[in-house]
Amino acid sequence: MIENKRSSAIDTVRRLLRLLQLIPVGQKVSVTVLREKLELEGDIAVPSVRTLQRDLHLLTEEFNLEVTESGKALNYSLPRGIQHWTQPGLGEKESLLLTMAQRHLGNLLPSDLQKVLDKQFYRADQILSYERPDSPHSQWRNKVSIVQGLQPLLPPELEEGVFDAVSKGLYRNTWLTIDYCNHSGKRSTGKRIKPLGLVQQEQRLYLVCQFQGHEDFRSLAMSRLTKVLCGTETFVPPADFDLQQLEAQGFFGIEKGRVIQLSFCISRDAGHHLLESRLSHDQTAEEVEGGYRIEATVPQTLLLDRWLLSFGDEIWAIRRSEVVPLVTELD
Incomplete structure (x- = not known):
């Protein structure tokens, strides 16, 4: 009996949170429309109209929903300028999207954005792994994968601070000063470059750049960057730089061709x-x-x-x- 009450309470909380997500800011929505949206999503058991009306009355008292009459029906909206914290957390669909994005795009996000999203990624994983482990959204993560056509290798380790500095320069179009050791062991220090693109090839990351005083584009393995300093001086990206075109031309085929x-x-x-x-x-x-x-x-x-x-x-x-x-x- 206690377990049934707890389950019912959890279902009610989930329904209230989802209703709050579905109510727009500054726009009106009726009970009928909200019920149709819940039925269409199919993630939450849809109660009667009377129960939804009680839910909305509770939310109105707690979150100051704006209520207007249209004939015999009531319409609800969130007031403009409402505090962000009144909006509920991630749903299962959003959590699935975030976990899939983290899995496949983690190395290609700017470091500043990555840090901002870390808490969201963690929360999304919690929702799918612990709160609803048996839901279709949670199970989907283990039903899809991207496999490699080559022998899998572990990604090379990057020097501390290299990725942060590179991604900041790339994101902000600011000059970088780098120390670099190429595949033959030759070292270059204090070189100024324009970071133009970041490419992941299998497990390796490559920085496409333009050295100061040169017009050609070069590709540097991120694992061979020993030191990177991100300055404040900005640059205008070259008009003829097109990352997709370089890829189509075989630029990342390892050697000049x-x-x-x-x-x-x-x-x-x-x-x-x-x-x-x-x-x-x-x-x-x-x-x-x-x-x-x-x-x-x-x-x-x-x-x-x-x-x-x-x-x-x-x-x-x-x-x-x-x-x-x-x-x-x-x-």
């Missing part, structure tokens, strides 16, 4: 997926003895070489012909 016309033959089993996931928009495929002949225009990169080698004896007759040189440069 060129655009080529690639053709090869591949066995039916190994190459069938290329009929669904094409190498490029202009890819063509024709059946040949033992498999398919594929032709496509792609950037020549180390990643491409590794991908071709991964098929072993399943791929043959590989040919490359240059189309046009790339104008980008990699670190």
